[in-house]
Amino acid sequence: MILETVASGGCRSYLLGCQETCAAALIDPELSQIDRYLALTARDGLRIRYLVDTHTHADHFSATQQLARQLGVPVVMHSASPAPFVDLRLHGGELLVIGQLRLQALHTPGHTRDSMCLRVEDVVFTGDTLLIGATGRTDLPGGDAEALYDSLFDHVLKLDPALRVFPAHEYKGRTHTTIGQEMTTNPRLQVRERGAFVDMMNNLNITMPTHVTEALRTNMSGGKTVAQMLSEAAAAVPFMSLAELQACIESGSNDAIVLDVRERDAFEEGHIPGARLLPRGQLELRVNQDLTDPTRRIIVYCEFGRVSTLATHTLRQMGFTAAVALDGGMKVWRESGCPVQTGKDP
Ligand SMILES: [Fe+2]
Secondary structure: OEEEEEEEOOEEEEEEEOOOOOEEEEEOOEHHHHHHHHHHHHHOOOEEEEEEOOOOOOOOOEOHHHHHHHHOOOEEEEOOOOOOOOOEEEOOOOEEEEOOEEEEEEEOOOOOOOOEEEEEOOEEEEEOOEEOOEEOOOOOOOOOHHHHHHHHHHHHHHOOOOOEEEEOEOOOOOOOEEHHHHHHHOHHHHOOOHHHHHHHHHOOOOOOOOOHHHHHHHHHHOOOOHHHHHHHHHHOOOEEEHHHHHHHHHHOOOOOEEEEOOOHHHHHHOEOOOOEEOOHHHHHHHHHHHOOOOOOOEEEEOOOOOHHHHHHHHHHHOOOOOEEEEEOOHHHHHHOOOOOEOOOOO
């Protein structure tokens, strides 16, 4: 059995491979680590056959859907998962066959309704049900302290104490633990009376994870994150540096349209000399009047360089094949002492 751990921030993902057959499963992959998973898979001579999420994550962006498209392999979750893009929904007790390995799902609701632990040989991946020295929280959507109590005390802690535990989160750099070790040392598991455990879980007062709304939206629907929208747009457009544009304007050789896609008040407060105003929100509706030559070079900018990237992508999709995004934005332009013009659109 090959087992690789990928740690990013406090999140853990696992690549589990069968040495004999080269088949593998990737557990709890994160969007920002896709290249790392594929590099590890190649290095170890493995082929990913399943993309598994132990539960609907609220604190990071799952990579299962994107990798499924890229690799043509199924996304696996518990049958209680709300995500519409899941290909294989496991019920408790069911197995995934990964070459010679058998990965068995154990339904362990509590942290979320669709939480599952996955057992293979002497290893159990506990997702956010059981962490090292802690448990998953139960105060996020779908969380239920009573259900977590049942999952832990009636199921997980009844597994072989020698099983090695690999959780979905670890903040102190420890690699793993065992069921036996957690039973004796995990402070939350010392609270063995049901009511006291539920009270403790309901009064943890932990801060909300960052991006919780976006993580739940994208992980539950399969929709894109803001970073994905931006990186897809950025990959499809060329950029121009501020220095290049400044040099063109200074030499009087600029024959391109410099297009400001911010709102009118921001434009009137200060814009790049000679720029035209066409707010992003009106772009599609006004292009036919405002930009009559689709072959004309258009240099698009906004305040920070993000909205202009999206606008340039839209323009290129509409046939403005010479649209370019400014690398940076009005903020950097202003701060680097470049000339600024105030007042209305000429
Ligand atoms: Fe979680």
